[in-house]
Amino acid sequence: MTTARTATPSTARAINDRLALDLLLAHGPLTATELRTLTGLSRPTVSDLLERLQHGGLVGIVGERGEQRRGPNARVYGLRADRAHLAGIDVRTVGVTLTVADLTGRSLATAALPVDPLAPPPADMVGQVLRTLLETARGVGVTDLHTVAVGAPGLVDPASGRLRATAELPHWHGDLVDELRAALSAEVILENEVNLAGIAEHRLGAATDRDTFVLLWLGHGAGAAVMLDGRLRRGASGGAGEIGFLPVPGTAALPSAYSCDGGFHSLAASAAVCALARDHGLPVPGDGADDAPAAEAAVLAALAAGQAGEPFLDELAGRVAVAVAAVCVILDPGCVVLGGEIGRAGGPALAGRVERRLAGLTPLRTEVRAGTAGGGAVLGGAVLIASDAVRRDLFGGA
Structure with a gap:
């Protein structure tokens, strides 16, 4: 390739080092022979890069592997997973979950801080989150975090990297990121929670x-x-995907700039799903908070009810299909994944119903899948983007 012929020696070394590090991350520990096979590089080049990476503290000898040949066993080289540590934080109105992970993204420890959505949050909520993060890290011997990625509901301003305050979100959501940035030497990345879940589904879940x-x-x-084309699209103001504001048939009013009540939110968010379940005589657990866990339980109850639960599932699928159709006629993505507590609970049964309803609403063929990244999709996405940031810094490259 032209780039390879014209690259300076230092550029070529950087490219080769990044290639080897990415392979060690993807495949786990490898011998020098295996690295030569996977990279196509010469024996001296692989030997030099391994020496550089060991000297830089990124790679170490993690064992030996017996070969079907005479002579000593081959050394096995692996990433130094403890070279840097990171954290992911999932911020919700019902609380915070967080995880501390190593360079490879492997979780070392997790913690949770629940919040009663019907009661005022603790006055020192931000301080509690910060202390919990530091205590969780220290509990596994981590004293320095390289990067912290935070997922939160709401608009993230692409220019400032801050959460845009709305009346529907607790004030401490925005304060948390500011406090983390002030208190930690780590890079702190803020991303919309659903975007993080989308990243997790793309790289680990239903849309790989x-x-x-x-x-x-x-x-x-x-x-x-x-x-789109392998890239997350955030929009000019960070608002791409704010589908809760989408005006749809079946609501009593239109949404406003200050509230998504009256938009798709009023048909398919947890409170609406709980109300729909009650209308169909299905049990809805909880104390009337009608939060996501209650809606999840209602959907699971409908599935368990067999034929008795089908009218509820059909009506829910019809509501979801209206919003999906609007997305499809604008973007034509070819595939829609249903995530969140309700989408996850509905699984293939709900996804199949939505796909069949969608086929009657738009001529654009669209597959509807159930998300598989699980309940930790937001946290998983946070760890992924934090890991990406760490590797860009340590490995070099984009």
Whole structure:
């Protein structure tokens, strides 16, 4: 390739080092022979890069492997997973969950701080989160975090990197990121929670074979993550995917600039799903908070009820299909993944119903899948983008 012929020696070394590090991350520990096979590089080049990476503290000898040949066993080289540490934080109206991970993204410890959504949050909520993060890290011997990624509901301003305050979100959500940035030497990245879930579905979940898809998040609220040509699209103001504001038939009013009540949120968010379940005579647990866990339980109850639960599932699928159709006729993603507590609970049964309803609403053929990244999709996405940031810094490259 032209780039390889014209690259300076230092550039070529950097490219080769990054290639080897990415392979060690993807495949786990490898011998020098295996690295030569995977990279196509010469024996001296692989030997030199391994020496450089060991000297830089990124790679170490982690064992030996017996070979079907005479002579000593081959040394096995692996990433120094303790070279840097990171954290992911999932911020919700019902509380905070966080995890501390190593360079490879492997979780070392997790913690949770629940919050009663019907009661005022603790006055020192931000301080509690910060202390919990530091205590969790220290509990596994981590005294320095390289990067912290935070997922939160709401608009993230792409220019300032701050959370845009709205009347519907607790004030401590925005304060948390500011406090983390002031208190930690780590890089702190803020991303919309649904975008993080979309990243997790793309790289670990239901859309690993798709570079273009939309994740429709159905939980306490409704949102979407838009992945086009392998890139997450955030929009000019960070608002791409704010589908809860989408005006749809069947609501009593239109949404406003200050509230998504009256938009798709009013048809498919947790409170609406709980109300729909009651209308169909299905049990809804909880104390009337009608939060995402209650809606999840209602959907699971409908599935367990067999034929008795089908009218509820059909009506819910019809509501979801209206919003999905709007997305499809604008973006034509070819694939929509249903995530969040409600989408996850509905699984393939709900996804199949939505796909069949969608086929009658738009001529654009669209596959609807159930999300598989699980309940920790937001936290998983946070760890992924934090890991990406750490590797960009340590490995070099984009």
